[in-house]
Amino acid sequence: MKLKYLVFSVATALVLGVSGLPSHQLSAQAGEMSRPQMNDGAVSKQKTGMFVAAEHPTQGAVSIINEKGKRYLVFDKTFRSDMGPDLHVILHRDATLPKGGLKKADYVTLSRLQKVSGxxxxxxxxxxxxxxxxxxAVWCRMFNATFGYALLPTTSTAQR
Known part of the structure; x- marks a missing residue:
């Protein structure tokens, strides 16, 4: 009788212990365990770089990825820059950028900067x-000022 009570108590403790975890934590743990180690080709990182300051403090990592045949520039969660008017994200031809005075022929604008961090x-x-x-680069079009930029190492897989 005492053995049955002990087994029942241990089983109950285990069930309650597992059910006490939030459901999102359980699914995250399960996802980590079942995640395949090989890249399935749906998303591939091609280029990465780290931002450096120019006119304003700018930091964080940036990557270029391929996702389902489309390319994206991705700023990571550590990205930070100052606020400013008319900020844009550009790709530039040179490895280093001047603080100001960019020439239109040397860059292509991807978009307005969505936010100054994250x-x-x-x-x-x-x-x-x-x-x-x-x-x-993060660039202020109004004042033609480079806030910060990141070098993108060359890789043959990222070229189109």
């Missing part, structure tokens, strides 16, 4: 040949 992503148009660009 994760964000920008579509790269199909007609943009990444082999022609060395950096990504």
């Amino acid at each position: 994760t964000q992503r920008y579509a790269i148009p199909n007609n943009v040949n990444l082999a022609n660009f060395r950096t990504v």
Whole structure:
């Protein structure tokens, strides 16, 4: 009788212990365990770089990824820059950028900057040949001022 009570108590404790975890935590743990180790080709990271300051403090990592045949520029959660008017995300041809005075022929604008911190992503148009660009920058169009930029290492897989 005492053995049955002990087994029942241990089983109850185990069930209650597992059910005490929030459901999102259980599913996250299960997802980590069942996640395949091989990349299925749906998303692939091609280029990465780290932002450096120019006119304003700018930091964080940036990647170029392929997802289902489309390319995106992705700022990670550590991205930070100052606020400013008319901020844009651009790809530039040179490895280093001047603080100001960019020439229109040297860059392509991807989009207005979505926010000054945190994760964000920008579509790269199909007609943009990444082999022609060395950096990504946060740039103020109104004052032609580079807030910060990141070098994108060249890789043959990212070129189109």
